[in-house]
Amino acid sequence: MIIAIDGPAASGKGTLARRLAEHLNVPHLDTGLTFRAVAHALLTAGKPLDDEALAEKAALSLDLGSLDRVILSAHAIGEAASKVAVMPKVRSALLEAQRLFANQPGGAVLDGRDIGTVVCPDADVKLYVTASAEVRAKRRTDEILGRGEAADFDQILADVKIRDDRDSNRAVAPLVPAQDAHLLDTSKLDIESAFQQAVSIVEKV
Ligand SMILES: Nc1ncnc2c1ncn2[C@@H]1O[C@H](COP(=O)(O)OP(=O)(O)O)[C@@H](O)[C@H]1O
């Protein structure tokens, strides 16, 4: 079974994807990490983020098995990732690896922005996870503070809105719910309630 989970920044899609994958005993790929890894490779090499040929090279040499969530989850890398994610050559370089992961025997759970629309248009279940920008910014702020790092709610809210806008308005694979996606607004749901709702959707398939 392939489960596709999409949604904007800090909506809770990764948390839900991890829990569902564990519940179903199938592998999980956080595709956001693949874009983050491309941006991180460029930043650490001191390269610009707007050179599509360089970014494509970084995407082609990515190893899905060595994505370091701790390093890649830095707030600034999310911003940088959304800049390389507008580039068609970066997206097509990553698409092949993402599809291979999705189509492994036994199925998989993938989360991102374009899983239900582009990566796995034939997924068995599609979820579009969302929450208000304020709720998402609060969650991201708390997450960063919880790591012992500094975080300013107003700045994070502004960043989240800029990223939503960039992700939703790009020409290739924009953030948009698939027509057959189940919408899950987690603004008023805690992690457990969101998980239970997702499980009940999956169990109906
Ligand atoms: N339903 C929820 N209620 C409260 N906090 C949540 C909920 N879902 C996720 N979180 C928390 O919000 C933060 C962002 O969640 P995450 O799953 O990383 O979002 P995304 O993958 O969409 O960016 C994490 O700290 C996570 O623990």
Ligand SMILES: Nc1ccn([C@@H]2O[C@H](COP(=O)(O)OP(=O)(O)O)[C@@H](O)[C@H]2O)c(=O)n1
């Ligand atoms: N399938 C995907 C996943 C992420 N991305 C891009 O990568 C960025 C980082 O994604 P992420 O899922 O790690 O970000 P968060 O939602 O965790 O903050 C997004 O803002 C998108 O620009 C994408 O374009 N397509």
